[in-house]
Amino acid sequence: GAGVSQTPSNKVTEKGKYVELRCDPISGHTALYWYRQSLGQGPEFLIYFQGTGAADDSGLPNDRFFAVRPEGSVSTLKIQRTERGDSAVYLCASSLMSGTNTGELFFGEGSRLTVL
Amino acid sequence: AQSVAQPEDQVNVAEGNPLTVKCTYSVSGNPYLFWYVQYPNRGLQFLLKYITGDNLVKGSYGFEAEFNKSQTSFHLKKPSALVSDSALYFCAVRDISQAGTALIFGKGTTLSVSS
Numbered sequence: 001g002a003g004v005s006q007t008p009s010n011k012v013t014e015k016g017k018y019v020e021l022r023c024d025p026i027s028g029h030t031a032l033y034w035y036r037q038s039l040g041q042g043p044e045f046l047i048y049f050q051g052t053g054a055a056d057d058s059g060l061p062n063d064r065f066f067a068v069r070p071e072g073s074v075s076t077l078k079i080q081r082t083e084r085g086d087s088a089v090y091l092c093a094s095s096l097m098s099g100t101n102t103g104e105l106f107f108g109e110g111s112r113l114t115v116l
Numbered sequence: 117a118q119s120v121a122q123p124e125d126q127v128n129v130a131e132g133n134p135l136t137v138k139c140t141y142s143v144s145g146n147p148y149l150f151w152y153v154q155y156p157n158r159g160l161q162f163l164l165k166y167i168t169g170d171n172l173v174k175g176s177y178g179f180e181a182e183f184n185k186s187q188t189s190f191h192l193k194k195p196s197a198l199v200s201d202s203a204l205y206f207c208a209v210r211d212i213s214q215a216g217t218a219l220i221f222g223k224g225t226t227l228s229v230s231s
Contacts, residue, residue, distance in 0.1 A: 004159070033218050042120075042206050042221035043160070056217055091159070102148055102167045105219060107159040 002026070004108035006092050012114045013082055021077040021111045025094030032075050033105060034067055035091040043091055049075060082115045089113075118143045118211045120222035128228045129197045137192040137205050137225045145213030149190040151181055154204040154224070163205075166190060177201070197229045 005024040013019055025032050031050055035043035045059040049069045060066075064082075069075040079086055089112050093105035119142045129135045141147055151163040164175025171183045181192045190207060204226050208219040 035218075035221075040223075042122075042223040045218045045220060048218045059218075093160075102165070104150060104162040104165055105160075106162070107152075109157075109159040 004092055004094055004106055006090075006108035006111050008111055009109065010112045010114075012116065014116050015082060015084060017082050017115075019079045019082055019113060021079075021090050021092075021113070023075045023077070023092030023094075023108060025073065025075070025092070026106055027073075029094035029096055029106070030072070031095045031103075032069060033093045033095075034075070034077050035093065037089045037091055037110070038087075046077070046090075079113075082113075084115050087113055087115045118147075118209050118217075118220050120207050120209050120220055122205075122207055122222035122225045124225050125223075126226045126228060128230065131199050131229055131231050132196050135192075135194050135197045135201070135227065135229070137207075137227060139190045139192065139207030139222060140188050141190060141207070141209040142188065143209060143211040143213075145211050147190075148210040148212060149181070149183060150208040150210075150219060151175065151179070151190075151192050152206045152208060152221075154206065156203075160206065163192070197227075199229050199231050202227055202229045 007022045033048045034046040037043045048056045052072045064080045066078045089110040091110045093107045095103040095105045121140045149166040152160040154160050166173045166183045174180045204224050206224045207222045
């Protein structure tokens with residue numbers, strides 16, 4: 001497809017379980033971002049990849065959260081031992097990375113995670 | 117650290133009237149500024165951005181925004197609102213001196229346009 005694709009669109013899990021959320025960015029976009037959006041809030045930055053490496057992971061809330069992008073395209077956000085407070089919409093975005101990084105982000109429709 | 121403030125949770129306007137959605141920012145250097153719109157159950161869509169040059173930026177769907185460095189503001193405007201403009205609007209900033217960082221978003225403003 002032409003846009004950023006995220007799967008699953010909805011995920012319901014039980015407290016303590018492990019969850020993986022997948023993001024397929026726009027072809028050719030070297031920068032990939034994960035955000036988390038809670039109800040009534042703006043997107044909260046989690047992690048940013050430039051190519052295969054995490055350029056900035058300062059937004060990850062704790063060590064239960066981890067993300068990978070092994071081939072510089074698809075990324076997976078992994079959440080261990082889920083807690084009810086992890087319930088949110090997880091947004092992925094990609095952009096063309098120029099030297100000055102002026103490009104806008106293109107967002108997927110998000111993965112809604114509900115932890116019971 | 118960079119931050120964005122959207123002081124209004126909700127803005128209500130009548131169709132055909134001008135609208136303004138406010139945004140102020142804080143960065144240590146010079147800013148790159150963006151506006152995004154989010155419709156219910158949809159992803160965020162890019163509206164416009166300010167990088168450099170003319171302080172008045174024009175974007176999608178007839179929206180524009182004015183960069184004011186002295187007031188550290190980047191308010192979103194439209195001369196004549198449509199009911200279909202009703203949505204959630206987000207302002208975002210990136211510090212030019214930290215080009216390798218992500219956009220930081222405000223908490224959003226709900227725009228409601230009545231017919």
